[in-house]
Amino acid sequence: MSLTIHPINGIPEITEGEDLGALIGEACARNECGLIEGDVLVVTQKIVSKAEGAMADIDPSDPLSHKPIVEREAVRILRRRGDLIITETKHGFICANAGIDLSNVSRGRAALLPEDSDRSARRIVERIRHEQSVSVGVIISDTFGRPWRRGVTDVAIGCAGISAVVDLRGTEDALGRELMVTEVCVADELAAAADLVCGKAEGIPVALIRGVDSSWLRKSSIREEVIRDAADDLFR
Amino acid sequence: MSLTIHPINGIPEITEGEDLGALIGEACARNECGLIEGDVLVVTQKIVSKAEGAMADIDPSDPLSHKPIVEREAVRILRRRGDLIITETKHGFICANAGIDLSNVSRGRAALLPEDSDRSARRIVERIRHEQSVSVGVIISDTFGRPWRRGVTDVAIGCAGISAVVDLRGTEDALGRELMVTEVCVADELAAAADLVCGKAEGIPVALIRGVDSSWLRKSSIREEVIRDAADDLFR
Numbered sequence: 001m002s003l004t005i006h007p008i009n010g011i012p013e014i015t016e017g018e019d020l021g022a023l024i025g026e027a028c029a030r031n032e033c034g035l036i037e038g039d040v041l042v043v044t045q046k047i048v049s050k051a052e053g054a055m056a057d058i059d060p061s062d063p064l065s066h067k068p069i070v071e072r073e074a075v076r077i078l079r080r081r082g083d084l085i086i087t088e089t090k091h092g093f094i095c096a097n098a099g100i101d102l103s104n105v106s107r108g109r110a111a112l113l114p115e116d117s118d119r120s121a122r123r124i125v126e127r128i129r130h131e132q133s134v135s136v137g138v139i140i141s142d143t144f145g146r147p148w149r150r151g152v153t154d155v156a157i158g159c160a161g162i163s164a165v166v167d168l169r170g171t172e173d174a175l176g177r178e179l180m181v182t183e184v185c186v187a188d189e190l191a192a193a194a195d196l197v198c199g200k201a202e203g204i205p206v207a208l209i210r211g212v213d214s215s216w217l218r219k220s221s222i223r224e225e226v227i228r229d230a231a232d233d234l235f236r
Numbered sequence: 237m238s239l240t241i242h243p244i245n246g247i248p249e250i251t252e253g254e255d256l257g258a259l260i261g262e263a264c265a266r267n268e269c270g271l272i273e274g275d276v277l278v279v280t281q282k283i284v285s286k287a288e289g290a291m292a293d294i295d296p297s298d299p300l301s302h303k304p305i306v307e308r309e310a311v312r313i314l315r316r317r318g319d320l321i322i323t324e325t326k327h328g329f330i331c332a333n334a335g336i337d338l339s340n341v342s343r344g345r346a347a348l349l350p351e352d353s354d355r356s357a358r359r360i361v362e363r364i365r366h367e368q369s370v371s372v373g374v375i376i377s378d379t380f381g382r383p384w385r386r387g388v389t390d391v392a393i394g395c396a397g398i399s400a401v402v403d404l405r406g407t408e409d410a411l412g413r414e415l416m417v418t419e420v421c422v423a424d425e426l427a428a429a430a431d432l433v434c435g436k437a438e439g440i441p442v443a444l445i446r447g448v449d450s451s452w453l454r455k456s457s458i459r460e461e462v463i464r465d466a467a468d469d470l471f472r
Contacts, residue, residue, distance in 0.1 A: 003433050007238070148330040150462050184388055184389070185388065192389070
């Protein structure tokens with residue numbers, strides 16, 4: 001089964017209080033990829049934060065004025081080097097600067113992470129189901145660095161209607177041997193795939209992925225399935 | 237620009253010495269996605285290791301008989317917990333069990349990482365250029381865990397003809413502000429995207445990605461662009 005990833009153009013600049021689910025559904029229709037059952041929408045965090053008002057004011061003349069907000073939003077500082085702060089957020093994400101960033105937001109403003117990105121995803125799923133009578137999966141994505149490897153990639157910070165992790169434990173490999181441990185974080189793979197068509201500079205905030213394995217479409221949550229407990233973690 | 241990801245079916249069980257580039261090119265033609273300029277092929281590590289003979293014998297009756305090979309292949313042990321060993325390999329990868337695994341290989345055998353996966357990718361690029369007069373990008377992918385987040389994802393361990401990292405520093409975001417640091421590891425995002433159609437259990441070892449941004453097609457290397465020096469790393 002092939003997979004197709006479409007950038008969704010024409011989503012307007014988002015302001016607080018806007019109905020993202022309705023706007024995304026309309027934009028998909030205008031892009032001639034009217035939503036069908038089983039489509040997965042990957043929505044970048046920035047427009048979710050804007051719609052939910054998860055923003056803060058900063059001094060645009062001071063390049064470090066967001067740092068106090070980083071300290072406030074972080075529940076733990078894991079590492080510091082120069083201006084770089086690796087934080088644990090209240091959601092359990094490990095990322096630079098508590099996920100706060102200044103790109104694609106107005107001068108003098110900083111975008112924070114949404115309060116609960118799984119809930120943000122659920123709201124979009126429900127809105128689209130209500131308006132278009134179609135069940136889609138939604139992933140909220142953000143751009144994180146990682147240790148050991150250079151370059152950032154997009155990962156899932158929230159999801160609804162699509163598995164976060166698919167468990168292949170106990171299924172057989174192609175040679176009939178039982179696979180030992182293979183829990184695949186398909187939500188992160190979908191977020192990464194979507195970033196290939198979104199491109200930061202072009203500011204395309206949503207991608208539609210069509211052709212996703214239908215067995216992956218179910219209730220799920222990044223917080224419950226992907227965030228690793230500190231006690232289980234070998235690198236904290 | 238939309239992206240399409242096709243699983244490439246019909247690649248036979250691979251044995252040592254086989255010409256992967258030729259086999260993959262033929263399989264693409266049979267899948268009715270004859271290769272065109274700018275296509276990116278994502279090839280899973282297992283078939284590269286098999287073709288290159290990067291394999292070892294183990295005692296199939298002993299579930300831990302690959303552990304001495306892990307110790308031999310690792311240049312550093314970062315963490316241990318029970319049977320789990322997080323290693324640094326000679327290539328600079330940080331992964332479980334020095335990248336050695338037993339799924340989709342014959343009983344009594346273990347697959348090691350290829351000696352130099354960038355070179356493996358270059359060979360496939362060159363073979364396809366020679367046979368079909370078409371320039372493609374090739375990524376060799378493997379399945380790695382990561383700290384802080386549950387579930388594995390596929391990442392790039394080698395590449396040729398396609399950027400490992402795309403540098404958006406200095407380009408402007410959609411609001412005309414200069415983006416500060418955004419080096420995106422598109423090779424890892426492409427590897428992750430390909431895994432969505434490959435599916436471990438079905439044993440589809442190659443995916444074709446069509447529609448990749450043509451500015452990303454260039455000489456590149458995972459070793460040079462993605463492996464982070466230990467000195468730069470905050471988590472080693």
